[in-house]
Amino acid sequence: MSAANPVLVEVLRGGIVESRHRGAYAVVDGDGRLAAAAGDIERPVFPRSSMKILQAVPLVESGAADRFACTAAELALACASHNGEEAHVATAAGLLARLGLGEGDLACGAHAPSHGPAAKALAARGEAPCRLHNNCSGKHAGFLTVARHLGAPVAGYEQRRHPVQQAVFEAVAGLAGQAADLPYGIDGCAAPNPALPLHGLALAMARIAAPAGLAPGRAAAVTRLRQAMAAHPFLVAGSGRACTRLMQAARPGTVVKVGAEGVFIAIAPDPGLGFALKIDDGGTRAAEVLIARLLDRFGLIRDDARATVADLLTTPLANWGGTPVGEIRIAPDWT
């Protein structure tokens, strides 16, 4: 049994540490050199939705995005875990319509919009949530675009051995410096999600941040995806979400993306770094504080925007009556 990862984030109540979140992180440059790290970064983790930009590489690299005239908004949504707000749903629906497909072709299952007001508005109209509201609907619309372009069957596009996922796994393994037969689990949206060492996940993001060493077609593809995300922070997540807010507060071009179970990645073209972190227990509240602190440590939070993300750098906790009772903060020995 390996040593425990360090405590990176603490939850305080009345000045006493109530809960502790352990984890690991890696910050690397495009050549794979570590700029910062803590914990076991070679243990495989599921990147979950943090890797959507990697899963979208075949969409651009194959020519599918050009053939179906994908907009930057549609590419951003392909890399998003969106709130199911109107703009998200409309963007996914628009791409599907151009493919001659519909909501029923999505394999991602339905769930209520993640954004409370959007969910309430839907319920107030007497409508049931559909697959377009699934936070992954943009990614799945992207998969379907690739399937159409390859002339592959639409049904089963989410299966590991389908040509779409074969292309996805090749791109992921190549960018992360891993063998192509990566182990995988099934994600919440039914797509296969490979397990990667955190170090490899950070490396893939660093290669997007600093793509000079990549083949020209791949370099162009990842740059187009990164720029699409950076240009559309709202589409990548939505109202009130940490990804959206951190991208809006970061240096231009920076991408921030959450994954379920306590994962975050960031892509910083200036100064060419890739970030990946995983909270051992899957706690998103801790992952948000850790990614905000890591971005800040590398000078990526703009001074003029720092106040807008103060609650992510240290999260105040209040009781039901609104009285402050504690905070979620970075642990003293996190570096």
Add this chain to the structure above:
Amino acid sequence: MSAANPVLVEVLRGGIVESRHRGAYAVVDGDGRLAAAAGDIERPVFPRSSMKILQAVPLVESGAADRFACTAAELALACASHNGEEAHVATAAGLLARLGLGEGDLACGAHAPSHGPAAKALAARGEAPCRLHNNCSGKHAGFLTVARHLGAPVAGYEQRRHPVQQAVFEAVAGLAGQAADLPYGIDGCAAPNPALPLHGLALAMARIAAPAGLAPGRAAAVTRLRQAMAAHPFLVAGSGRACTRLMQAARPGTVVKVGAEGVFIAIAPDPGLGFALKIDDGGTRAAEVLIARLLDRFGLIRDDARATVADLLTTPLANWGGTPVGEIRIAPDWT
């Protein structure tokens, strides 16, 4: 820095461990002897709502419950973190009315009913959640009963130096074998919540399970509270909740109670044991599996009811489409 607590619960996806929950537990008898333990059980934890039965001791011991003719249902609700369903709200409102008080006298703040359908029904009627829906409204009604009985001011009953909380802290410290000036934080409901070693929390529960060594008045009070909870598992939590379901599946007389941030206690009069556990990171999903496994290990889950709590002993995980993708299970080395 003390050694890390052991991994007690794992989250699996596709046969690979995705997330890990560390923690500690103590199972003790009425004399404080350990029957089982793991991790650091001397480090202070906030018991949060798991200790409501301890906070209710003055309600019975002082004579307040008799004077105001509290029913077993009202005593159970005083020890509850309830769902805000109709029976919960009506029981709290009934006690307040007998005190000549109302919802506005509760210091606990308002939140929507924890039970989704109850929250939806309230919204459908166009009503806003009030303090009676707060999961702690029964506890606060109990505090107010003590204040009335003591002739103390009603306003400020949730303040640490108010006679009600003085009585609470004396009872808690006495049962847990701690000094009366326990450090504390402010709970979600505005009441002070003392920090206790897990060992002490388990000891307090063991003394309720096996009260022979207590002063007669205290023994009678804790037995009446335990029996009230055991007789009303629905009032202690509500529809679908782990506390309710585990009590319904356990040997008669057993009490199970959750606390926020990954805490559970159990009180088992047969065979006279007290249980306390804390998941380091505050993860309730892990705490539920651990308490179910601990109860089962000590023979407290009835054979005829085991199937009704199978999803607590090992929790299956499915994706949005309903396909199984993994599980939350007890870790191999948890004992």
